[in-house]
Amino acid sequence: MNLKNSIVFLLLYASCMSVTGQKDSITVLDEVVLTDIRLLHFADAKKVETLTPSVLTRNGNSLTDLLRFNSSIYLKENGRGMLATPSFRGTGASQTAVVWNGININSQLTGQVDFNTLVPRNYGNVSMRSGGGSVQFGSGAIGGSIHLNDVFNFEEHSRNELALTLGSFDTKSANYKLSVGHEKMAAGLGINYINSENDYAYLDTDKKNENGAFETASINANIGYHLSEGHLLKLYHHTFLGNRDFSGTLTAPSNANYIDINSRNLLEWDHFKNRNIGRLKLAYLYEKYRYYPNKQRDEYSSGNTKSLLFDYDYKVQYKEFIVNALLVYTHSAATGNAITSTKRNTWATTLLMKHNLGEKVTYGIGLRKEFVSDFESPLVYSAHAKFELGKHYEMYVNGSKNYRIPTFNDIYWQFDAGSRGNPEVRPESAWQVEIGQRFIGNKYRFECTAFYIASDDLIQWRPDAMGIWMPVNVNRAENYGVEVSLNLSEKWGKHQLAFNNSYAYTHAKDIISDQFLMYSPRHKFTSNLTYSFGKWEFFHQLFFNDRVFITSDNSDSLSSYTVSNLGFGRGFDVGEKLKTHAQVQMDNLFNKNYQNVAYLPMPGRHITLRLTMNL
Amino acid sequence: MQRFLIAILTLSALILGCSSDDDSITISREETYRNGILVTNEGPFNAGSGTVTFISDDFTVVEESIFKKKNAEDLGNIVQSIGFEGDRAYIVVNNSHSIQVVDRFTFNSVALINEGLENPRFFTVSNGKGYVTNWGDPADEADDFIAVINLETNTVTQTIPVVLGPETITANNDFVYVAHEGGFGQNNQVSVIDSSIDKVLKTLTVGDFPNSLYWDAHGTLWVLSGGAPAYTGTETPGVLSKINVNDNTIETSFDFSNTQHPANLCGEGNSLYYSLGDGVYAFSSGDATVPNEAYITNVSFYAMTVNRGKLYGSDAKDFASKGDLHVYDLMTKDLIESVQVGLVPGGIYFN
Numbered sequence: 001m002n003l004k005n006s007i008v009f010l011l012l013y014a015s016c017m018s019v020t021g022q023k024d025s026i027t028v029l030d031e032v033v034l035t036d037i038r039l040l041h042f043a044d045a046k047k048v049e050t051l052t053p054s055v056l057t058r059n060g061n062s063l064t065d066l067l068r069f070n071s072s073i074y075l076k077e078n079g080r081g082m083l084a085t086p087s088f089r090g091t092g093a094s095q096t097a098v099v100w101n102g103i104n105i106n107s108q109l110t111g112q113v114d115f116n117t118l119v120p121r122n123y124g125n126v127s128m129r130s131g132g133g134s135v136q137f138g139s140g141a142i143g144g145s146i147h148l149n150d151v152f153n154f155e156e157h158s159r160n161e162l163a164l165t166l167g168s169f170d171t172k173s174a175n176y177k178l179s180v181g182h183e184k185m186a187a188g189l190g191i192n193y194i195n196s197e198n199d200y201a202y203l204d205t206d207k208k209n210e211n212g213a214f215e216t217a218s219i220n221a222n223i224g225y226h227l228s229e230g231h232l233l234k235l236y237h238h239t240f241l242g243n244r245d246f247s248g249t250l251t252a253p254s255n256a257n258y259i260d261i262n263s264r265n266l267l268e269w270d271h272f273k274n275r276n277i278g279r280l281k282l283a284y285l286y287e288k289y290r291y292y293p294n295k296q297r298d299e300y301s302s303g304n305t306k307s308l309l310f311d312y313d314y315k316v317q318y319k320e321f322i323v324n325a326l327l328v329y330t331h332s333a334a335t336g337n338a339i340t341s342t343k344r345n346t347w348a349t350t351l352l353m354k355h356n357l358g359e360k361v362t363y364g365i366g367l368r369k370e371f372v373s374d375f376e377s378p379l380v381y382s383a384h385a386k387f388e389l390g391k392h393y394e395m396y397v398n399g400s401k402n403y404r405i406p407t408f409n410d411i412y413w414q415f416d417a418g419s420r421g422n423p424e425v426r427p428e429s430a431w432q433v434e435i436g437q438r439f440i441g442n443k444y445r446f447e448c449t450a451f452y453i454a455s456d457d458l459i460q461w462r463p464d465a466m467g468i469w470m471p472v473n474v475n476r477a478e479n480y481g482v483e484v485s486l487n488l489s490e491k492w493g494k495h496q497l498a499f500n501n502s503y504a505y506t507h508a509k510d511i512i513s514d515q516f517l518m519y520s521p522r523h524k525f526t527s528n529l530t531y532s533f534g535k536w537e538f539f540h541q542l543f544f545n546d547r548v549f550i551t552s553d554n555s556d557s558l559s560s561y562t563v564s565n566l567g568f569g570r571g572f573d574v575g576e577k578l579k580t581h582a583q584v585q586m587d588n589l590f591n592k593n594y595q596n597v598a599y600l601p602m603p604g605r606h607i608t609l610r611l612t613m614n615l
Numbered sequence: 616m617q618r619f620l621i622a623i624l625t626l627s628a629l630i631l632g633c634s635s636d637d638d639s640i641t642i643s644r645e646e647t648y649r650n651g652i653l654v655t656n657e658g659p660f661n662a663g664s665g666t667v668t669f670i671s672d673d674f675t676v677v678e679e680s681i682f683k684k685k686n687a688e689d690l691g692n693i694v695q696s697i698g699f700e701g702d703r704a705y706i707v708v709n710n711s712h713s714i715q716v717v718d719r720f721t722f723n724s725v726a727l728i729n730e731g732l733e734n735p736r737f738f739t740v741s742n743g744k745g746y747v748t749n750w751g752d753p754a755d756e757a758d759d760f761i762a763v764i765n766l767e768t769n770t771v772t773q774t775i776p777v778v779l780g781p782e783t784i785t786a787n788n789d790f791v792y793v794a795h796e797g798g799f800g801q802n803n804q805v806s807v808i809d810s811s812i813d814k815v816l817k818t819l820t821v822g823d824f825p826n827s828l829y830w831d832a833h834g835t836l837w838v839l840s841g842g843a844p845a846y847t848g849t850e851t852p853g854v855l856s857k858i859n860v861n862d863n864t865i866e867t868s869f870d871f872s873n874t875q876h877p878a879n880l881c882g883e884g885n886s887l888y889y890s891l892g893d894g895v896y897a898f899s900s901g902d903a904t905v906p907n908e909a910y911i912t913n914v915s916f917y918a919m920t921v922n923r924g925k926l927y928g929s930d931a932k933d934f935a936s937k938g939d940l941h942v943y944d945l946m947t948k949d950l951i952e953s954v955q956v957g958l959v960p961g962g963i964y965f966n
Contacts, residue, residue, distance in 0.1 A: 249661060249662045249663070249692065250664075250689070251662075251663065251664045251689055251690075251691045251692040251710070251711050252661055252662075252691070252692035252693075252710040252711055253711070253712070293752075293753065293754055294752050294754060297752060297754055297755065299754035299755070415846045415847065418799065420846055460933075462933055462934070463931075463934060468844075468846065515936075518935065550659070550663075551659075551935055551936045551937065551958060552933050552935040552936040553932075553935075553936030553937055555936060555937045555958075556958075597662060598659065598662045598663050599662040599663050599664070599692075600662060
């Protein structure tokens with residue numbers, strides 16, 4: 001039950017079988033209920049891993065923790081709970097697209113998403129799609145994309161869940177989830193609150209995390225309603241509120257505070273007939289931050305962006321063909337103390353096609369062209385093919401051209417704090433190919449993927465001759481590597497065992513300087529073992545990060561480390577309806593003194609008690 | 616074998632080097648860092664520690680992170696500069712808000728001053744007291760100050776409020792001169808502090824962004840201002856100002872052309888040097904105009920200084936990798952030595 005298999009299977013098999021029409025395992029209704037059919041129909045010749053609710057519960061308070069322990073993605077966290085960004089296959093933080101219910105939510109200011117602002121336990125599932133995806137998901141999907149999906153359940157049901165935790169460093173959290181539905185309507189609500197003093201001791205020193213307290217709240221709400229035969233209306237909402245002090249480093253104290261608000265709203269109208277689906281989406285995204293360099297004082301720097309998005313998506317299925325056309329208009333506006341009011345209009349057109357050649361082979365192509373008001377955006381394309389070579393074996397190959405457009409900060413940052421934007425900066429571009437194979441059985445799943453990415457015009461902030469920092473297209477990089485994952489499960493009687501492992505080898509080099517890219521480990525390994533017996537559950541999880549270079553000439557590095565967590569819990573039924581579950585989790589079991597970012601020590605051994613009540 | 620040979624050669628060079636030193640200075644065995652160059656490396660911004668690199672005069676010995684080596688601890692974040700007095704070196708660590716006081720020849724720690732400083736920048740000595748420029752809180756344009764340090768107790772005894780953005784600082788026995796480059800903002804002042812009463816006597820208006828100070832052989836103080844670059848909205852030219860320290864007035868000013876923004880004023884006796892664009896320019900204290908032609912071309916330095924007929928310039932590269940120190944012979948203008956130093960080499964000093 002703790003395997004991600006079930007949903008992955010569903011996605012993988014459903015996608016090819018819906019084309020062959022032999023075993024129509026999903027109906028058009030099921031397909032409409034899914035938010036993002038690009039993941040369903042156009043990602044089967046790629047590496048996609050989906051994490052299901054049981055995994056989301058364990059590391060569910062932040063996307064950072066979730067991916068650190070459950071994926072090959074390398075996470076860079078500036079101290080526990082602080083800003084955190086991902087690196088997919090050795091690419092940078094702004095080369096990962098975060099896609100919320102089908103909408104790209106990367107910050108218009110920085111191009112990044114802070115993974116400590118996303119609470120995975122409140123989503124139906126979280127998918128990691130490795131490799132380039134700019135054709136489908138736009139700017140920034142170079143290393144890969146993370147998909148946060150709400151799931152609608154149109155069955156007669158009503159479920160409440162309240163989870164309370166108490167942990168080290170005065171950390172408290174509360175999470176409430178509600179899911180109700182019947183044939184015509186489905187609704188979900190998730191509320192999460194975390195508060196932590198976060199004053200953990202820096203191991204082997206007499207110092208502690210002096211300025212690391214944080215308080216965050218987030219709300220997810222969604223509702224789906226069948227208007228009539230062939231018409232479904234969906235509304236999604238997400239708000240995150242963060243108030244975090246920013247940790248100082250071992251050598252530089254901090255008195256900074258950061259307040260941010262993210263709000264995302266999406267209205268979707270689906271109309272469908274036979275296997276053809278039209279989706280009209282209207283979205284409004286809002287982000288705002290305030291940074292207080294000294295929280296005792298009133299001065300702050302700030303920025304905010306508002307984006308309005310109109311998206312029409314039509315999918316036609318005819319015999320062995322699926323064609324999906326998308327038209328997206330985005331209007332973004334940004335203001336801030338270092339950015340004068342700036343606007344950007346983008347028209348994006350995308351065409352995706354997939355064809356089933358017989359029963360064993362599918363292939364597809366994709367094209368995307370964007371028209372951006374303030375510069376030229378390249379035509380990007382992709383091609384993919386998948387071969388089912390046996391009952392339990394398939395292989396796939398894909399290639400794509402991807403890009404990342406400069407952010408508002410890159411272009412419009414006015415001179416402030418010794419840096420400024422550069423109107424001359426060009427979009428980054430990247431070529432990539434990927435080849436993979438999967439063995440899938442009832443109790444196992446093995447996947448092995450090799451990739452190659454060649455990036456050009458990488459944007460980097462550097463000082464000019466006057467010492468003013470500004471973004472320039474300086475770097476060319478070459479990344480290649482292998483990712484392997486092995487998931488096993490076994491069940492006998494009341495016993496269940498799940499064993500999920502991943503390993504990634506990544507070679508990421510700046511090919512101009514011939515040096516390895518900073519903060520890109522060569523090896524990453526994760527392992528999760530879960531054993532349950534009746535109402536008891538035990539788990540152990542660990543990840544290994546290889547050493548990373550922290551200077552561009554590779555003269556200095558951070559040591560490698562392994563961190564593991566151990567937990568056990570037991571369910572208790574109280575009366576007929578109320579089910580409770582009590583759990584103890586010990587994080588950093590071996591009290592490893594490690595730094596994820598230089599001079600920002602991470603916490604030693606700490607404990608979390610969790611009580612979950614289901615009604 | 617080769618390694619052995621190199622060791623022998625190095626050793627013999629050292630022995631020869633020592634024995635040819637017929638000054639009567641007795642070099643105690645601990646004074647590892649006498650007769651050499653000290654380079655301060657700012658280190659990575661925010662997350663990390665700066666370092667000091669020692670390079671022997673003959674370039675045969677290069678030692679990185681000498682403070683850490685001697686004291687088994689980090690210097691702190693953003694090693695900004697060093698000031699000297701007697702046998703002491705005062706290492707100013709900007710983002711750790713502290714000054715490490717060390718023996719300048721052994722680099723053993725003597726004291727840590729970490730009270731009463733906020734974003735300290737540069738250190739000088741006048742009238743037996745230390746003076747340190749401090750930005751205060753960069754967000755507050757009115758809290759900038761000079762910290763006065765008792766060199767016996769190594770404590771801040773007094774603060775002198777000054778105008779925005781005090782940066783480089785220098786002194787004679789009576790007055791302390793502070794160039795106000797402007798911190799994160801912009802300024803065009805030089806404060807004159809009377810070190811007998813520790814009060815600001817007057818402020819002189821020079822060019823925008825005064826960035827460096829130099830005493831010539833006549834005891835005249837020169838102030839080089841970079842001028843405001845184009846991004847400020849109002850571009851102004853660089854200015855070289857000559858200050859008469861008898862009455863603390865500006866005697867002469869030399870204007871550069873509007874788009875010229877010089878920096879790194881340094882020199883030897885009455886020969887002054889500064890950097891401008893990708894060249895180093897030479898100026899004599901008696902010259903009537905600033906030169907049009909570069910003295911050395913195609914060089915660009917992060918920090919620059921002159922000593923005993925040689926020009927020392929640092930290259931900070933991409934600010935995320937180890938920098939270099941380049942040494943030019945000022946007579947022949949030839950590059951005679953390049954040495955790898957630490958991350959963001961921002962200061963060059965001579966022991």
